[in-house]
Amino acid sequence: MATPAPTRQRRRGHDPESVLSIAVGVFNERGYDGTSMEDLARALGVTKSAIYHHVPGKEQLLARALDRALDGLFEMVADERAASGAAIERLERVVRQSVRILVDRQPYVTLLLRVRGNSRTERAALERRREFDAFISHLVGQAAAEGGIRADLDPALVTRLLFGTVNSITEWYHPSRGASADDLADALITMMFDGLRSNAA
Amino acid sequence: MATPAPTRQRRRGHDPESVLSIAVGVFNERGYDGTSMEDLARALGVTKSAIYHHVPGKEQLLARALDRALDGLFEMVADERAASGAAIERLERVVRQSVRILVDRQPYVTLLLRVRGNSRTERAALERRREFDAFISHLVGQAAAEGGIRADLDPALVTRLLFGTVNSITEWYHPSRGASADDLADALITMMFDGLRSNAA
Numbered sequence: 001m002a003t004p005a006p007t008r009q010r011r012r013g014h015d016p017e018s019v020l021s022i023a024v025g026v027f028n029e030r031g032y033d034g035t036s037m038e039d040l041a042r043a044l045g046v047t048k049s050a051i052y053h054h055v056p057g058k059e060q061l062l063a064r065a066l067d068r069a070l071d072g073l074f075e076m077v078a079d080e081r082a083a084s085g086a087a088i089e090r091l092e093r094v095v096r097q098s099v100r101i102l103v104d105r106q107p108y109v110t111l112l113l114r115v116r117g118n119s120r121t122e123r124a125a126l127e128r129r130r131e132f133d134a135f136i137s138h139l140v141g142q143a144a145a146e147g148g149i150r151a152d153l154d155p156a157l158v159t160r161l162l163f164g165t166v167n168s169i170t171e172w173y174h175p176s177r178g179a180s181a182d183d184l185a186d187a188l189i190t191m192m193f194d195g196l197r198s199n200a201a
Numbered sequence: 202m203a204t205p206a207p208t209r210q211r212r213r214g215h216d217p218e219s220v221l222s223i224a225v226g227v228f229n230e231r232g233y234d235g236t237s238m239e240d241l242a243r244a245l246g247v248t249k250s251a252i253y254h255h256v257p258g259k260e261q262l263l264a265r266a267l268d269r270a271l272d273g274l275f276e277m278v279a280d281e282r283a284a285s286g287a288a289i290e291r292l293e294r295v296v297r298q299s300v301r302i303l304v305d306r307q308p309y310v311t312l313l314l315r316v317r318g319n320s321r322t323e324r325a326a327l328e329r330r331r332e333f334d335a336f337i338s339h340l341v342g343q344a345a346a347e348g349g350i351r352a353d354l355d356p357a358l359v360t361r362l363l364f365g366t367v368n369s370i371t372e373w374y375h376p377s378r379g380a381s382a383d384d385l386a387d388a389l390i391t392m393m394f395d396g397l398r399s400n401a402a
Contacts, residue, residue: 156379157388160373164366191359191362191393
């Protein structure tokens, strides 16, 4: 049985997945707007003309990278829309799952959080982010209405603070040092839902 | 008694304070590295040669802007180093005061949080940020040792999550819409210290 010869792409290790992953690294380091096709070619170790064999353009890579972050979040939203139970418990599950997605897809989520709406692709991603935010906001509102959230807390501020905290993880979390994704999710949820103050004190 | 004639600077409304404030706005919008002296001149409405009457250079403006953020934080640190009482109470006061400083000096703190160490000025600012972080980290450790923080929470993660949350405010807080600085500080502290979950639920 003949083994297919490795394609030039495979020999160079540039399947679409590794192209995307290397490109996202460059976008996060130099900024998307500050990245040229030449920068991408250099990072991939190919000539500037060869890069067009791998990708039609920068914006297509951006779109795929942003989808990578957003698709994870929207799969979870679909699951949770079908779920029942107290809203505060659903909210806890959504926060835990968001931390896991963020850790699992950290470079993609980091890129998503920096999008400012400078192109059609960026505006489409912002639109999906707003839809996600609206889902969280609705869930927090429900939890407040059910009495699951302290009455003295404004649900709008709770939403902002919760996801401000979750998103801040992209700024400082390094999977190689210390806490696992589960440790991180546990600590974040204990702190945000039950507070850091010891009841004994 | 003769009234001094207004200087050209004053007539144009370009005292050092307004130059700094306009420059920081431009740095935050375009990125410090992406800002030229020409961009600053345009924002100030002066010619490129006139800008050198206002400032010797970009990096000097950056240094003053970063000091504006850091000096506020270090005045608080000096006060708190002299304070006594339970560490958990001191931590709460430090978090509240940090939120106030951040809201009060939002553009300056936003700029500080984006510094990556690309110049001597940036490295000096990062050094002071690390000193501030070490102070917070020590205070959290003390609060944990005194039993003021839940025993199941890792103090290192508590430190990161607390200031991840505080710093996230620069991303979404707009003083003109809704919550005042005090409302914001109250909500953040209630949530982080006592948890968002209603004890009734």
